[in-house]
Amino acid sequence: LVVEATKVGADTALQQIVQTVKEAQSRQPEIQNLADRISSYFVPIVIANALLWGIAWYLFPEALAGFVGALPLWGLVASGPAVAGGTVSVFEFAVVVFASSVLIACPCALGLATPAATMVGTSIGAKNxxxxxxxxxxxxxxxxxxxxxxxxxxxxEGAMELTDVVPLDGTRTATDGGDPETAADGGAQAFEEPSETTDEATIDEETVLRAAASAESGSEHPLARAIIDGAEAHGIDLADPTEFENVPGHGVRATIDGDELLVGNRKLMRDNDIDPSAAEDDLERLENEGKTAMLVARGGELLGLVADADTVxxxxxxxxxxxxxxxxxxxxxxxxxxxxxxxxxxxxxxxxxxxxxxxxxxxxxxxxxxxxxxxxxxxxxxxxxxxxxxxxxxxxxxxxxxxxxxxxxxxxxxxxxxxxxxxxxAIRISDGTFRKIKQNLLWALGYNTAMIPLASLGLLQPVLAAAAMAFSSVSVLSNSLLFRRYTPDEEYRLLGR
Incomplete structure (x- = not known):
């Protein structure tokens, strides 16, 4: 067994995939910039809110306790300040409110919402x-x-195959270039060797194919390769052009034995003062079958045409x-x-x-x-x-x-x-990833919107606030990791399937 390594190290396909995924995970989507902007305002607002409520509880403990006392969670924090029947001083309660208001806020969840889901989304893409x-x-x-x-x-497929050779007199030969069930047009015919009674037609067909293949021998285009392969498959010797020119979008021009050969479309012929109308019926028929038909001319005269077909x-x-x-x-x-x-x-x-x-x-x-x-x-x-x-x-x-x-x-x-x-x-993975990001952001914003007021009103102990903050970050990560279950063979659903 002989194995040839065409690429090594960083040039291998595996390493290129790894590098692409790493780069993808390091480049932020625009929505991450939005989350970062929100976070940049979020932190000073949280600190200002904590200071405001800490000072408010220190200055107006009885009034606030009378307002908050009717709420179900009242009393969890040392039963409130001492002036309202609690067990801690007003100053201590104000400090607790300040600490809880800061601890409960979770900019981490906002910061994790996008990169966590993006990392999983790019990984799903690489897997698929x-x-x-x-x-x-x-x-x-x-x-x-x-x-x-x-x-x-x-x-x-991009694997063109020669299907037809048509001399100008209209005699048609279909090659063995494709299965009629799989050709793009569905109408390729099996090659039939010309019988001895059609020698003249055979010469004409060989002349057309030899001219086309010899002219195309200087081209690397898939259409040219199909013509050359078709000629070689039937034992036709090709001549090497002394001059060759690729005419982008139109065909090729070559010089062989002093004769100028042209293989290409109608415009190429007209640009060289050759009237393609004699082959128009055959051109239309082949093109309507989904084949790519090319006119062949030599020395200013139209010889016929060849046609290639691709497989959808x-x-x-x-x-x-x-x-x-x-x-x-x-x-x-x-x-x-x-x-x-x-x-x-x-x-x-x-x-x-x-x-x-x-x-x-x-x-x-x-x-x-x-x-x-x-x-x-x-x-x-x-x-x-x-x-x-x-x-x-x-x-x-x-x-x-x-x-x-x-x-x-x-x-x-x-x-x-x-x-x-x-x-x-690719589109499904993108769509699913950003639905997951929206879920994460909705949870992070909803959590902060609900929990910060509870802490500000003195209804949460600092230890509970810290635990809730950690839970918020973990829940965002867990929600993103659940996305790993998604397979893009179908549209994304809420629970990852």
Whole structure:
């Protein structure tokens, strides 16, 4: 058994996860700043309140005792001051009231309410393959009202396969590139070796595929890789281009044996004075099937077209449905053509009107800005280098774990698995965490609101006040730890399930 370690030390996936969780727990959400501001006013107010009531009991013991004496707890503190029938002097009782009023107040509970729940929330995320880069990110995710997906590699597997080779005369050959049950369009056919009676068609098909694969041999794009693999699978020898140019968002240009080869979309052809109308029927048919069709031209003449298909991820439709159930709008941005994009969108349940197709890599961030222009808070989900600006622009950027380092660096949330359902989990964890924070803050504020007046009225002994204060802090921590029982496969409920 030979094992190769591709990363060591701090570069391993485990250490990166640990580091991300540590950083997340050290970055405060905005609600923690609110709690800190409350605490900054809380302490001087508590001391002022204790002084006020201590002085009041010292100056007006009989009047206050006559007012408080009717309450059930009266008498627990030495039966009150001596002038009201108690066993301690007025000064001693005033000191007891001051001490109890200070001891019962619990700014600790306010201070613990947010970080305790945030720590548990980020831990739940890590356990479920969702890494938040900070408590502030964990807070922002709950406010998302729109989710924007990239298509390739996010909603689909990103494993493109060659499905069709169509010479200009219209003869069609489907390759063995995909199972008809799992292709994004559901219509890929099994490859049929051309018979000896169709030699002319075979030559034409091989010519188209050889030209396309040779031109794409200089590209690392998934579409190019699928064409090359398809050609190699059928024993077609490829030529090396002497010149190669990638035309972002449109295709490629290559020179082989002095001929210029073009493989790409309609715009690439038109920009080079080639009329694509002869292949329009085949283009529309393939695009309506959810395939990515590319025109192939050589020496200024259109040869035909090739088509690739991707497989929609099994959980994509379920993820979109779950987001809709939460009341979130779902959009899709892709550089693919309109028909292909709409076919995939319809399959996963995204409204075709919420699809932005033909978006160039450098324009994806602008597309996200347009979606957010009316105040919408969008979560962008992507995996490629081209998605990095859009991830940085979105209210929350989410990178698929198998994506590029650039995308992961630009994102606020990293999904360790290639599962669109983890997007739903990320939002559920965020929402659950902040419900838990609100529970903690409500308890802390409610406790202080109820207990400080009791101490000020002389109804609590200092030892009981101190015990109650400790119980308040422990209860906040315990409530946060109960959140560990939560699993984001469903919405958060009050008791953690």
């Amino acid at each position: 393959g969702v890494l938040f880069k900070g408590g502030d990110v964990l807070e922002r995710a709950k406010d998302v009202d729109t989710v924007v997906f990239d298509k390739t590699g996010t909603l689909t 991820k099994e959980s994509a439709k379920e993820a979109v449905s779950a987001l809709h159930e939460r009341g979130l709008a779902v959009h899709m941005i892709t550089g693919d053509n309109e028909r292909t994009a709409r076919a995939v969108a319809e399959e996963v349940g995204i409204d075709p009107e919420s699809v932005r197709a033909g978006v160039l890599p450098e324009d994806k961030a602008d597309a996200v800005d347009e979606i957010q222009a009316d105040g919408t808070k969008a979560m962008m989900v992507g995996d490629g280098v081209n998605d990095a600006p859009a991830l940085a622009t979105a209210h929350v950027g989410t990178a698929i774990g198998s994506g590029t380092d650039v995308a992961i660096e630009a994102a606020d949330v990293t999904l360790m698995r290639d599962d669109p359902l983890d997007v739903v989990k």
